[in-house]
Amino acid sequence: MSAINPVTDLSRDGDIAVITLNAPPVNALSQIMREGLIEALAGAEADTATKATLLICAGRTFIAGADISEFDKVQTGASLRDVQNAMDAAKKPIVIAIHGTALGGGLETAMCGHYRVAVPSAKLGQPEVALGLVPGAGGTQRLPRLIGVEKALAMVTDGKPISAQDGLALGLLDALMPEKELKEGALAFARQLIAEGKGPRRTRDLNEKVTGISPKIFADFRAAHNFRGFEAPGEAIKCIEAATTMAFDSGLEFESRIFLACKNSLQSQAQRYAFFAERKAGKIPGLADDTPILPITKVGVIGAGLMGGGIATVFANAGLAVTIVEADGAALARGLDAVRSGYESSVKRGRLTADEARIRFGRLTGTLKFEDLADCDLIVEAVFENMAVKKNVFARLDKIARSGAILASNTSFLDIDEIAAVTTRPDHVLGLHFFSPAPVMKLLEIVRGAKTSNSILATAMKLAKAIGKVGVLAGNAHGFIGNRILMQRQDAANALVLEGASPYAVDRVITDFDFPMGPFAMADLAGLDLGWDAATSHGESMRDLLCEAGRRGQKTKSGYYDYDAARKASPSPVTEKIITDFRAGKGVTPRAIGEEEIRERCLLPMINEGAKILEEGKSSRASDIDIVWLYGYGWPAYRGGPMFYADSIGFGAVIAGLKKYTIAPAPLLEKLAAANKRLSDFA
Numbered sequence: 001m002s003a004i005n006p007v008t009d010l011s012r013d014g015d016i017a018v019i020t021l022n023a024p025p026v027n028a029l030s031q032i033m034r035e036g037l038i039e040a041l042a043g044a045e046a047d048t049a050t051k052a053t054l055l056i057c058a059g060r061t062f063i064a065g066a067d068i069s070e071f072d073k074v075q076t077g078a079s080l081r082d083v084q085n086a087m088d089a090a091k092k093p094i095v096i097a098i099h100g101t102a103l104g105g106g107l108e109t110a111m112c113g114h115y116r117v118a119v120p121s122a123k124l125g126q127p128e129v130a131l132g133l134v135p136g137a138g139g140t141q142r143l144p145r146l147i148g149v150e151k152a153l154a155m156v157t158d159g160k161p162i163s164a165q166d167g168l169a170l171g172l173l174d175a176l177m178p179e180k181e182l183k184e185g186a187l188a189f190a191r192q193l194i195a196e197g198k199g200p201r202r203t204r205d206l207n208e209k210v211t212g213i214s215p216k217i218f219a220d221f222r223a224a225h226n227f228r229g230f231e232a233p234g235e236a237i238k239c240i241e242a243a244t245t246m247a248f249d250s251g252l253e254f255e256s257r258i259f260l261a262c263k264n265s266l267q268s269q270a271q272r273y274a275f276f277a278e279r280k281a282g283k284i285p286g287l288a289d290d291t292p293i294l295p296i297t298k299v300g301v302i303g304a305g306l307m308g309g310g311i312a313t314v315f316a317n318a319g320l321a322v323t324i325v326e327a328d329g330a331a332l333a334r335g336l337d338a339v340r341s342g343y344e345s346s347v348k349r350g351r352l353t354a355d356e357a358r359i360r361f362g363r364l365t366g367t368l369k370f371e372d373l374a375d376c377d378l379i380v381e382a383v384f385e386n387m388a389v390k391k392n393v394f395a396r397l398d399k400i401a402r403s404g405a406i407l408a409s410n411t412s413f414l415d416i417d418e419i420a421a422v423t424t425r426p427d428h429v430l431g432l433h434f435f436s437p438a439p440v441m442k443l444l445e446i447v448r449g450a451k452t453s454n455s456i457l458a459t460a461m462k463l464a465k466a467i468g469k470v471g472v473l474a475g476n477a478h479g480f481i482g483n484r485i486l487m488q489r490q491d492a493a494n495a496l497v498l499e500g501a502s503p504y505a506v507d508r509v510i511t512d513f514d515f516p517m518g519p520f521a522m523a524d525l526a527g528l529d530l531g532w533d534a535a536t537s538h539g540e541s542m543r544d545l546l547c548e549a550g551r552r553g554q555k556t557k558s559g560y561y562d563y564d565a566a567r568k569a570s571p572s573p574v575t576e577k578i579i580t581d582f583r584a585g586k587g588v589t590p591r592a593i594g595e596e597e598i599r600e601r602c603l604l605p606m607i608n609e610g611a612k613i614l615e616e617g618k619s620s621r622a623s624d625i626d627i628v629w630l631y632g633y634g635w636p637a638y639r640g641g642p643m644f645y646a647d648s649i650g651f652g653a654v655i656a657g658l659k660k661y662t663i664a665p666a667p668l669l670e671k672l673a674a675a676n677k678r679l680s681d682f683a
Helices: 031-046 080-088 105-112 127-131 139-147 149-158 164-170 182-195 215-224 232-245 248-263 266-281 306-317 329-348 354-362 387-400 416-420 454-466 482-499 503-512 519-526 542-548 573-586 595-615 622-632 642-649 651-660 667-674
Strands: 002-005 008-013 016-021 052-057 094-098 101-103 115-118 123-125 298-302 321-325 364-367 378-381 406-409 429-434 443-448 470-475 561-563 569-571
Touching: 002 031, 008 031, 016 031, 016 182, 031 052, 031 080, 052 182, 080 105, 094 105, 094 182, 101 105, 105 123, 105 139, 115 164, 115 182, 123 164, 127 149, 127 232, 127 266, 139 149, 139 232, 139 248, 149 215, 149 232, 215 232, 232 248, 248 266, 266 470, 266 622, 266 642, 298 306, 306 321, 306 329, 306 354, 306 429, 321 329, 329 354, 329 364, 378 387, 387 406, 387 416, 406 454, 416 429, 429 454, 443 454, 443 622, 454 470, 470 622, 482 503, 482 519, 482 542, 482 573, 482 595, 482 622, 503 519, 503 595, 519 561, 542 573, 561 573, 569 573, 595 622, 595 642, 595 651, 595 667, 622 642, 642 651, 651 667
Parallel strands: 016 052, 052 094, 094 115, 101 123, 298 321, 298 378, 321 364, 378 406, 406 429, 443 470
Antiparallel strands: 002 008, 008 016, 429 443, 561 569
16 A cells, blocks of 8 residues: 555555545545645556555544635645546546445535445535535536436525435445445445446446436526525525536636635625634633543433423433422323323434334433432422522432532523532532523533532533534523523513514514514413412513413413414514503603614623623623524524624724613623624634
8 A cells, every 4th residue: 555645545456446534533535635635536546456546534524624724714635526527537447335424515526426335324525505505526517417307406505414315316326235244245236347348437428417408407496495584595406507507627717716605705704714613612721631421321301391391301312311300190190191291202203213212211300209210410400580589499408419420401591500508519410501492402501610510511511412402501690691692682572562563574584584483482482471470469460461461472372472273473462461551650751763773782781791791701702602502592593693693894893883772782792893704703
């Protein structure tokens, strides 16, 4: 074997030249790999003893994509187009052997090969839209030539990978190889090609599936899909359309122009920022890499309600044994029935097999005895959001839980240090704030108390990844990161309604910004009585009045909105009268409020609060705040998060807007503005 460079080797297996790429962990198409690949291809072509070339990757995967860190740098050396030109010019057939994932530039490289084989577990995709991009190395031109226009449209606009089996059925792959015998199978496939006298088969020359295509296909596809403000999917459609109307090289040039325009767009900058922000979030500043991690094999959950049952489901789905404790048998039965129904629904939708659902549900054990939590490694409390109740739970846990067990609260607002103080082990107490519905929402706020040990934090962050969540470290403050900022938006929304805006107008402005729902629809979904106490309610707010009238959100089929049997919302005359009467009682004469004011008054205080959180050290990075809002509250991905959004509109506009509405700007905003720095750089 000859080393071309540190990540590329060229060897010979009889009459087959074998190029091996090895750049762990994901074999990204970096500059050094591109240059090594070009040199290896030239060496394989020049070797008169070989009749075909095999391209394979070492490690856990094929080329998983481009090196995204290069996107904002001046590119030097060979480009991916140069690699593909070398492959297209080859006189010997090139066989691509795929395992793991072939995504983005990886799949574009594979499609430039002449034949493709893979193991059954492989995944293939063009996920560039997730970064606000279109495939930029021929993906929109080669993919429809292999699998047809309609399937290519689906792959490039939703970004979801397909299985190797689907790839074979569509024509993206030529054969599947046994899971552990990819190289041997690929070599045999190459020798069969040689025996049959088959030479190169350039994808660029396969025009049958892109010829005679009706424009109606594209019109119908656009009409059937709502991309919710994302620009890249629409641009990708244009590129695939070009594959059916232009010669291959002209199509490549068209795709390249679209790619560059997307790359320079604010949307793509925001989505690429979010990509790296998510990866940063998992790294806790100041925590050594060798910080001890505690083993978690058995989890306890206290409370079998909506949150408790959802949290238990998350752990069961991750393969962990779970014990659920409830106060009475009826509540426990309801909770377990709800979990079972959730699994049954997943089976009906084809997301799980019946056997897998049975196995997962079998990991759950319900009990009425706190003592049954004694052998758990982690215990998560998910009871009523009341400090006295939670302190009572933790005092009991402290006497029962084994030494070394982690005690966590799912509180969304309350003081973790006050909770920890009732135990003799505050170093083993922290917040694990799951978002509802817990099995669906990706965010997990990991709340550090004053005495939480580094080992516990490191364990929690690793656990978040193991259960499929994006963990973000938050400091202990009322509402932590997400809900603390949310309160600012909700207060602003309530003030706007008091002054004359309708809740439906406020929600519409927020959804036009591309949040999945507005503040009042969100309140109805969560339940207006969350944290509300009938015994102390005296009609002091619109929410109090609604709750007192039995209008407590979707669960009662009425809140700010009225809901039909399918939970479809419609404006409520009852709510409108309650609001009108409330204004009158406060002596407020309603005024017309425009969309711009609604948007600014809802969003600018969120930015301001984020700056305060950073100043107070309650978030390690501005990008962590953005990840909380992207994954916990549905901030539109192409806007990057509230901190990135502040940078995009400029501190001048943010500060002027805050002052216009008599809101004092956070000192950090004015400091960064004076220094010509950005919030998203704050760390």
